[in-house]
Amino acid sequence: MKKFLPYAIGLVMISVPFIGTPQYPLHLMIVILIWSMVYTSWSLMGRFGLVSLGHGAFMTVGAYVTALLWNYGGISPWIGIPASLLTAAALAFIVAYPCFQFRIIGHYFALVTLALSEVVRLIIMATRDYTGGSLGFTPNREGDGTSLYALQFADKETFYLVVLGGWALSLLIWKLVDRSMMRYALDAISEDEESSAAAGIYVTRTKLKITVLSAMMTALGGAFYCQYQMFVAPDVVGGIGISLQIIFAVVVGGIYTWMGPTIGAIITIMMTEIFRNIITDLRTEGIDLAGLDTTVYGLMLVLFIIFLPKGVLGELLDRLAGGRAKKQAPATQPADSG
Amino acid sequence: MTEPILAVEALVKRFGGFTAVDKVSFKVEKGEILGLIGPNGSGKSTIFNMVSGALKPTEGSVRFKGKEIGGNLPNRICHAGIGRTFQIPRPIHRLSVLENIVVAGFYGQDGIGSRKAAFEAAEQALDLVGLPTDPHARVSTLGAAGLKKLELARALATGPELLLADESLGGLDNSEMDQAADMLKRIRTEMGITIIWVEHIMGVLMRVVDRVMVLDHGEKISEGLPSEVAHDPNVIEVYLGTDSEDAQASAASGAASGTAL
């Protein structure tokens, strides 16, 4: 029974566009899948204490490189997306290598990556003649709006399947990492770099690998976002705002669990939708509460970090695992050796 | 004459203006157990840190099997065949006991290749030190002696030819000390691993080692057979006693009162 559950869920998810799902829920699901993919990609490294505030930069690179190559070079996203992923990989390498080499970890690493977020946003602004700056950028439409060559689909149904594939890929990669030796190595590194190195682990190389992988998958999410919305702006895929949003959602969902980032995406995106409706309703009555959502997010983030550090899903799984973990109280006898 | 497995030449480590290790030279022959003793802060762990790559030597050379390794990265030195334990155990808490050792087996023996081989190496190492190979055992259930064993198992899983065992301890009673000594002896005879053993306390160590080297204030003050060193006036003076028994007693009490850590 339990074995078939994932397949059943998979089947249901694939069937969504074929059973006449209305456009609005379909749109929400696409958006949730894209962000779930980005959040899962972030947590590939985030779960090992490599907290990046720079993932907005990788999303931006994925979206803009693909779209710019298309508009100015006529290069199909089938080439453009791989090119954008390589650009993101190179960027991740350039920023992370010196960090890891000089043992910039924890808060300091977060700060360096925060700067990366801003630098990439500023580059988009500075080259506004080509990128449209803060006004955003729209990929040229190919023909009637549906073209496999241009990876553009006028209907939401097809795009749903594309992003479902992307999301599944990010989950698959998460699982593969989780089952690999590299996961042990990264767990060890995140706790004690010196003793890890003494046990023969390539500390810098292993951290670089996961960082580059995470950056590339995030860029793929960015490219999908732009192809779907047919519009991209620095603040919707990048900048400090998006980088923070990523962390917020992952923390809410559960940073250490497979489905945590996805749950985080569902919770935060549904909340945003609800807030949007409330704010619009109130505005018709003359009450302006713009910015309410951000305020509530900030508050929630603080509360989650204090009371539910493992996130909604992490906490739930812990509860389900029940007393098993609690029984293993640490031994107090110093001479107990087992 | 065969080449020594480790040859340390005029090794110096300075921290700012303070010289922690001052022109220390020594050789270790393949298959021997060398004891390294000295009071708190005499530079024993600092020597280990330089040999294992955790610290770069300020001056001097470290040659392992004829090759200069001074200043190399710790993971490279581990792959070359030097395993080390940390004086204060540094296990990975979020990994199980078994996983702690598996990761050392997998990455420590560069090119061990398969998970399976790493798990086998880990189980072997855990068996040898007498820790359970149960995959669910958590680090948090281990006491001081258990953590020491974990350190040892992790070093062994990397498949070393030379083991640097920093065992200077508080917190172990006499029978545990004896056990630890017997274990090192077995590691040498059963696995053919050369060992440098750091201790405060002469008693147990003297029974097991082939040679002893004594450090004080970063300098080597004596070296030789245990029986010779125990009667070396320099050593006796350092250990504050007039004969070796007093010396051992004072060193032992120093360790027991916790100043060892």
Ligand SMILES: Nc1ncnc2c1ncn2[C@@H]1O[C@H](COP(=O)(O)OP(=O)(O)OP(=O)(O)O)[C@@H](O)[C@H]1O
């Ligand atoms: N990273 C460091 N920075 C500054 N000083 C250090 C550092 N590591 C060690 N020292 C100093 O070097 C001296 C030698 O320390 P070391 O740890 O090698 O002594 P030890 O012989 O291992 O002592 P113990 O028996 O207490 O373990 C001490 O005075 C110590 O304070």
Ligand SMILES: [Mg+2]
């Ligand atoms: Mg020491």
